[in-house]
Amino acid sequence: MFNSEFKNFNEILDMSGHGIYVWSVYLVGISIIAISFLIAKKRIKTVQRKIKLNNASS
């Protein structure tokens, strides 16, 4: 069902010499997306905290 092009883990990393291009893109792409999620979640918490403080003071 699934025929792998690679024989071992090193071949997956190397990808016939293209590994540096493939994995660097993965690294940067996933990092940016993960940071975006973290920022979005942090913003929600910050806004909610500000609103609660505002409600408590009024």
Place this chain on the structure above:
Amino acid sequence: MAVCALMHIVWRVKLAAYLIKSAAPIGAMITFIGLFSGSIWGIPTWGTWWQWDARITSTLILFIMYLGVLTLHGSFSNLEKADRLMSILVIIGVVNIPIIKKSVDWWSTLHQPASISVSGSSSIDPSMLYPLLISIIGLGFMLISLGILSSRSYILSREKNKKWVSDYV
């Protein structure tokens, strides 16, 4: 974004403007990733990381448009006015989308013509086509969830003085 911009301009739907403002950073981010990954992949395939190719240039313009939308909105203290001008810029910017799509057909440059076709047969091998389609669906869901998170915080911050927000929080 264009549909939301139209809704905001024609019917003055506030939520539509909030969604545009929330979606713009996500659009900028994903366009940047596209440009960045394309540049890296361009080195082994084309021998250059950058070329003023029609597809790359039109995508760069899209990225600049996203930044323009965010900058324009941030430069006004009157948020209602900022929403309106941002919506107009989005409507103008949407002209770029068909240009990006058709750039590989209209100009013969580095990029090959479209490999995937909805109506006809795709030139891409099925061993790559199906993983690509699954990845596109996955990315779509991820961006939708990021959009929901982003719009949630923005709606709360814009409506923070409203009673429903106080009740909600």
